[in-house]
Amino acid sequence: MAAAKKLMSVRRDWRERDVRVVLVALVIAVATVATIALFANQLQRTLVSSASSFLAADRQLEAENGRPVPAEWIDEARERGLETGQLIEFSTMVFGEGGFQLVSVKAVSDEYPLRGEIEIQPGSDAPRQTVGAGPGRGEIWVNPRLLRLLELEIGETLEVGNLELEITSLLIREPDGGFRLSSLAPRVMIHVDDVPGTGVIQEGSRAEYVYLFAGPDNLLDDYYQWLEPRLEPSHEWESVRDGETFSRSLERAERFLLLGGSLAVLLAAVAVAVASRQYALSQRDTVALLKTLGLSSRGIGGLYLRRLALWGIAGVIGGLLVALPLFWILVRLLSDVLEQPVDFHLAPSALLPALLTALVSLFAFAYPPIRRLRNVAAMRVLRAQPGESGRDAIPDIAIAILAVFGLVWLYAGEVALVFALLGGLALLLAVLALVGGLMVAVLRRVRGGGNAWRLALVGLYRHRQASMAQMAVFAMTLMLAATLILVRTSLLDDWQAQLPDNAPNHFLINIAPDAVDEVEAFWAERDAPLDTVYPMVRGRLTELNDQPVLEAVSKDERIGALNRELNLTWMAELPEDNEIVAGEWFAPGDTIGVSVEAELAERMGLVMGDRLTFTIGSETVTEPVTSIRTVQWDSMKPNFYMAFPPGGGLTDMPGTWITSFHLDEGNKVALNEFSRRFPTVSVLEIDHIIERIQQIVRQVTQAIEAILALILAAALVVMAAVVSATLRDRQREGALLRTLGGQQSLLARSTMLEFALLGFVAGIMGVLAAEAAVYALQVRMFEGTFRWHWQVMLPIPFISAALLALFGRWQLRPVLSVSPMLLLRRLE
């Protein structure tokens, strides 16, 4: 009994190399999956909360019709346990000692902001600080430029309508950054309860009522279910996910993490499978001996099952011991990037995938070969029995494939992902079979050695079975790693392209037509040249094919763009980042037609030739749709739903010009001079927003890099595991070759070459399969366009060749360093 117990101890097992590999693979699987799940969870919370701060809430309800929404709506939200808050935004004149100025007022309730913080500066020399609430009653916070325009000081008063308010602070940054092009004037912030006192808002004045909501997603969704039927066309429900700038970055980052997690699962599963098969093979003698000693098949099954369970527990504990500090480091990294403390959130539910991975790896991958140990013949003790045929492993492989894809499916919840990987792997295996067969046929002809090259080729042929199996695993591992590298690269490239360092961060609006040249010259002199300057005419889309547009368009679609004035423009050239999806862009000299933004066109069901009528002031213009184009709303440049040709429908319509440009932080003082010289031009400063987005992109990038590193480490372990699967045979062969007179250097070189060749071929195939998988992923999951990535791919076969050569050299180390006599003693 004591001996049987000894057979069962993990410590004893640990001394066996194959068990070590199984355990290490398990630990890595659990650690990677747990770290990624924990981190993805944390990242999501952080991202959503940073993105939420853009709305200053989780959801916003906007009423663009200038009327508050019924109070019951808000009461209902409170009853459902949601936090609420309110804003009113309007434009008005304010009066100070030095004159008057049109400002854009944001009146906020006590609860504002529900998410994010306001940055203020309570005195001109005081340090900036962030606060969690807006001004109190009787106070007004103002944009620094307004103070200068009106030559006012903090502590002085400002008249807003009938009310005199004390300036208590400079308003530096608000979380919901006033990102709308309609906010033309400098911002001031007051308390919402002061609004009636100002008397500015009368029946019919243009004010926008915004309601803020925050709370758990399910409550918010339930509330929206309740609210939706009550909404009018002028009401717009906005969530972070709809936010134009963020949604895509956020979604992609999430998907990347899921993809990474799935690949980690795959890699770990491969390692566990390879190592346990090896372990099972090495256990056959022991099992045969136990059988001769009288242990039944059932007894043996139980013995190994219990052992697997022990490994599982050890693997999970070990994995978590690795994952938790790693997670902690990643979170610290995240908070460094964000330059703000991140609340360390350990979600127990995020550990479930890791446990599941361990369980499935053990029982779908490790158990089958070990289970078959029960069938080992006791006769083995007396005489070596023929090894098991590959056919026995077919049911194992079937179970393994099912398990893997079940796991990936469960984990990533993406059918497309599962099929992209499945397709990539199937393709890979097919090509492998082909290349493998070809290689064996070619290598068969190589005979005789003498130099390292020929010995390496002979070696490859000699180990053809093991070599092909190893090549399959290497190629698979490399494919998974390469897929991840590729996706990461194109993801980062896309982001980089979206928001380069010199992305426009200021808008100039309301430029009078005759001032355009002067404004351009002003900024050209200051090394901040303007991007394209577009004319902007405000008008409403009123008719579609001579019918009132609201009747002509399906009632189910609530299209905000139809309920407000649109910014119309004319342009000769299609902006670089726009793309024609139907019809044709205006030819030079064309004066007829209008080009419509693709999403709006789709929602309105527009086709080429539909006639659109716009009301501009007191005039109307009717033009046929001649093209439909996509627009990069997140490009931080002026974008337009409707574009006319120069000399077309908008000619002679009253309008102003708009542009964007990049202004460095150090150059911002020029804005003061600009406001003085062009008082009517509005400057929209979005540099803080851009900075914030860039920061988030940086943070996601870091996370992605960290996870990539983690997974590449897992890939290395898998490769090491697979190489060491044949360690015993290789060392035996090496020892024998040395006794037979093989020189150390020749052996070393030929082994390295052999592995390098293996690694190179596996690398090429892995890379090609990765391209195939990425093609599927890129096009389906990340909505990107596919291109070849030879710069990324080219080094991979070489790296894998070098790595494997090192592995090969490393495993021959004990054979090369001692005298053949000692080797022989070990062999005996």
Next chain:
Amino acid sequence: MNQMTDPKLAATNPMLRVTDLTHRVSLETDTLTILQGVSLEINRGESVAIVGRSGSGKTTLLGLLAGLDTPTEGKVELDGAEISSLTEDQRAQLRASRVGFVFQSFQLLPALSALENVMLPLELAGMESPEARAKELLERVGLGERLSHTPRQLSGGEQQRVAIARAFASDPVILFADEPTGNLDNRTGQAVSDLLMDLNREQGTTLVMVTHDEHLAARCGRQLQIEAGVLTEPEAARELAD
């Protein structure tokens, strides 16, 4: 190097000359003397049996004679070359070109077929087309029909015959065998030793063999007795009386 390749010197020198060989291994606490003051000479074409009790140092001596290790003290000259003065790679070259081995536990590589096992030393020696030579040898040991079988599919006697074919493959001038029949039954052992002796005679090889098999020992031209690491006079009568 020079003396190794000088044919005249090689012809006049004995095949093996050992002077005052002592071998120690250091264990954790102290050192263990395995061989003490061994001196002997073996001429070309001679066949010599080394006999002695288990643990007396036979395998160690054989390994040192074959240049698988270097002695702590004393000299081993193999075919005119002083083993200790050669680098490990030079010793390897010497083994590859002149030395053959047969082991008690066969030492065939399980993943390779009989043919591939025999080809191994030929490939190492850089032979252009080793297949023909390997086939010929396997036929000679009576395994012409089993070329593609792996060791698992062969009996112990058959495996040892493959090992013998491998040992003779590279035309060695000297063959070392460590209890070549130790793992085989009497009849099979007999057949294997017949084969070994026959091939030895045909090829004119020098044979140095460790064996417990008195009949096999008796078939060798000379017997060396070793006791607790010291070479003693071969006394067949006393040994039989034991």
